[in-house]
Amino acid sequence: MTAFAGVTISWPALAPILVLTGAGLLIMLVDLVSRATLRGLLYGIGILGAVGAGLTMLPLYGHSVTTLAGAFASDRFSWLFDLVLLGSLAVTLLLSSLRRAEDGGSPGAYAALLVFAAIGGMVMAGAANLMIIFLGLEQLSLALYVLAGMGYPRAASQEAALKYVLLGSLASAFLIFGSALLYGSSGGLSLDAVHAAASVPSGLFVTGLALFVVGIGFKLALAPFHSWVPDVYEGSPLAVTAFMAVAVKAASLAVLARVTYVVFGHDTSALAPLWLLAIISMLVGNVGAIRQRNLKRLLGYSSIAQVGYMVVGLAGVGPQGLSALAFYLVAYALTTLGAFAVMALLADGGEEYADLGAYPGLAARRPWPAAAMALFFFSLAGIPATAGFYGKLLLLAEGLAAGPWGLALDVTLVVGTVVSLYVYGKIVWDMYSFTEPEAVVPTGNALPSWVAVAAGALGTLVLGLAPQLFAMSQPFLSVGPR
């Protein structure tokens, strides 16, 4: 503990972020001094940084610390989200290592920006203060705006970056405006102060809350703030899309969950519009996925629906609900990263296998990647023996305990799942159908993507077959003291 000017700093709580920052700076410096472009080394430093940050997290397991004058919390809740963020950072870097020179972008800037984006996400996961939330969100977003355009030889990537930055800054404007109004109505920036104002909500407070939810809803891509998702997901480089689909959602969900939990406690009736957004998202996401012919777009729509599912965990707010949400988030992260890893594996990091036209008959040509892909789709659809199934069960149980809105969410969840069964089932059916043998056999066989695929598949199966392992490792998942 170091103290100055009345502020205490808990270095252990900040260590993961500091380690990652060091790694990011190191990547920039190495990129400067090395003549030849040592892509592997740059990504390697990033992965080592993620691992190192993970190691510094170990002593924090089970502890709950609030530091920087209550602005930043390190608790069970942020611990898990940090883990998800670091994991997705490592996987993204693994998949990025397949990038070739003609894919565009400087590898140093690319790797460093990914690391800084992950730091932004971790700041969000622990932020207990409106200002810090905004700070983390902007760090995450600004890095991703650039990363989205890193595939600039493809026009779609430039388009994605432009759309993302324009719409994203609009959302940031809502978020900061909402935060300002919340500050105005509560007289403080910390979530505790906002909590105090929530008991007697003024019009100012409600307006601020609404705008805040809109801003986070945009980052989460909740419908109707989802329209940017398909274009941006399709245009961004493959690995960056994977990172967007997992890390951005995880960090934004962390903020949403913490705000919900700290500000509203057990009475979440004021958040009814959020439940409505979740319902619309589940429907829009699953229905929108039906006609997609591009897997990245499809997974984009799918992620809209999946976030809708996860919001169900907030409806019955409390440790149970947070557990359900966290379990589903981990399951979603494993399966989504896995699916992107299969795409990267088949195309050696390229974009060829984003086209669903390449998948019919895949099982005959590449049995193992096809099997892994089928597993991930089954998990996304919620078939038993996969992580997604158990996650959905937990969320349904939470919804049942959350009154009429919870029931409506549950019904939509089930309806959405039925639709998604068709979406994913059709691809699996295609993969395992007989097709003309002259189709080209994909050659991609790179080790990094195999590692990512195997990790995703293993996690999906383990969490599906022994789901209680999760509950045992996170027995008292909770948000730190107020």
Next chain:
Amino acid sequence: MMTDTFAQTAPFTILFLPLLGMLVIAVVGPRVHRAASAAIANLAVLGAFALTVALALDVWHRPPSDQVLTVTYPPAWAAHQQFWAHIPPLTVSFELRIDGLSLAWMLIVTGVGFLIHLYSVGYMLDSRWYRTFFAYMNLFIFAMLLLVMAGNFLWLLVGWGGVGLASYLLIGFDMHRPAAVAAARKALIMNVIGDVGIMLAMFLLFAHFGSLSYKEIFANVTAAGTPALNWIGIWLLLGAVAKSAQLPLHTWLPDAMEGPTPVSALIHAATMVTAGVYLVARAHPIYDHAPAAAQAVAVVGCATAFFAATIGCVQYDIKRVLAYSTMSQIGYMVLAVGVGAYAAGTFHFITHAFFKALLFMAAGIIIHNLGGEQDIRNMGGLARRLPFAFWAFLVGTLALCGVFPFSGFFSKDAILDQLLVLHHPVLWAFGTATAALTAYYMFRLLFMTFFTGGFRGKAQTHAGTVASMSVPVALLIGLALVGGWIVVPGHDGLTPLLRAAFADTGTMAALDHFSGIVSLAALGAGLVGFVAAYLLYERPSGLRPTLRRSLQPVRNLLANAYYVDATYHWLFEVPVLTLASDIARYLDPEAVAGGAAAVARTATAAGDAVRLWEAGYVRRYGLSMLVGVVIVLALFLYLAGGTAALGGR
């Protein structure tokens, strides 16, 4: 002792060895010699068998109060009140229950299962999908073990569905033959009807007990009240009926003979089809307090035993006769567990597994040597050509007919005896009459196959019998002969193992109670059947054609298996197909196509609208967002009490 490491780890190992075998074959199979796949599969089951024997001995030597083990995995979780799944209010552990009942089934499943694996090494040698076959067989053993070892109804259902899947895969193993595929589909559909029954029972159990664990349900079974228990019993019976091919869901079993003969021996004779018997015996605390359901079980079993035997009398396919015989014998077992004679039912299951597997394997040798011929009208005089098969078949037949001192005598006698002891004279009468029919159809089969003049067929293929086929048959000859001797008058070797499992039932009687009248009646009935078969098939006289003419209607009825299949066809298939074709003919062009076109137009219009709107213009995306913001803001304000809140703090 719950601290006993062996009793903690062995069940888990036994259960997962076959699954491991399947996975290893699936992963490395294509890269190694096919013989290696067979070896892996055999070793996995043999290992499971050896461990099961050791576990059974371990349990045997425990005090009776300690003979029922509930093992939860991983053990560390059990100590900390952790569960496999916790979805409030439902908690499920991964628990296995080891007691005399499950051990009896485990011994047969792994023991006889191993012999049949060994037999398949030679029998399936010509198959193109040799490795796949062994992978499926191991999968079946795993699922069956899970079924009998499960410690709660959820895992039971997983195993229950797993054996259904394995059965489906193996019946349809020759997937290029439409008949095999149709039979596989039929078996799956019938089995799923049963699965639904078990699921309904599980819902009721959870509603009444708040748990699915045997331990918790059986401990306070009376809390639910008789009507509820009757309903649970009836739904469980539906599952048992479907899986054990009892009336009226029996029609899939004769068709399932389309599968390879080892499959018929393993799944459709020795193990899977007895799962219904196991289920009723396992749920005995429920049936003990549900008299109506128990009565239904007994009646279903008795009726199946009798009717299946009558059908068996006129069949010409060697495997179909054995299939109807299996149904009939399982009818005996269901009858036994229905009246509460659980030990007798278990005993008959054990001996039946020996002699019925033996009969199927002997039949398999014949079929193998005749190049796939299964019609007994094209056989005859084979006793000289295939002496080994003949002796095996003879021992199996004698055991099945309950001839002293073969194994079937003791177990069938135990059931019939218990029927009288428990005051069910009518059921006993049917059981004894069935014994006569059994002897008739089995000796008819024996005579037509091995004697009755000379060889009538054309097939001359003489494949020979490889050692891997004859060794298990020889072993089973011995078991069919002496397998019943564990229970002889004055010595009951089975009850001590089972007693703890059935400690809470009132009708548990020792098996070594023999009464001369019952035995003599059963033997007499068997003799009648034998004489009838002998007179009709071995003594050429005018009797057979005469009888044939006068009993033609009855023959037709039996040859068509009481027209049950035809009834199902007219009741379910025809209406659905007629409706479907009517829809296709009349409704489709008008209403459906028109409606579909209208829907398609609407959807396309909506899609076009969305596409036009989401044309990729950022300004439009921004505008959609703004509209969303306004709506969300309005909703928040409205729900917060509208204008009242706008006045300030």
Next chain:
Amino acid sequence: MPTSPWSIIAVYFVVALAVAGAIAVVPGIFTRKRPTKQKLEPYECGVPPTSGLEGRFPVRFYLVAMLFVIFDVETAAFYPWAVQLKALGMFGFLEMVTFIVVLGVGYAYVWKKGGLSWR
């Protein structure tokens, strides 16, 4: 009479709107328009314009502008530190050194990557 402190803001808002609106609208109504060529030219610091507005600017222009803004804003963080130099003590000093190092890495990166050279 105003019951809420916010109503004063509302009055201010209305007055501001009215004044601004009047300034924008009233001259348009009352002045006479005599446009000449010089009057219609865009005003550019008093220097005669060299070309029209429809030309393109090199993207480097924005890059340099952006870099200037970034470093300019970050330099602004020095002022509060300088004011509180004594109060913040050694910790504050080290904190600022770290800040400068991070800034320096970024600066070096931009320099080395050619972000500052006008080619």
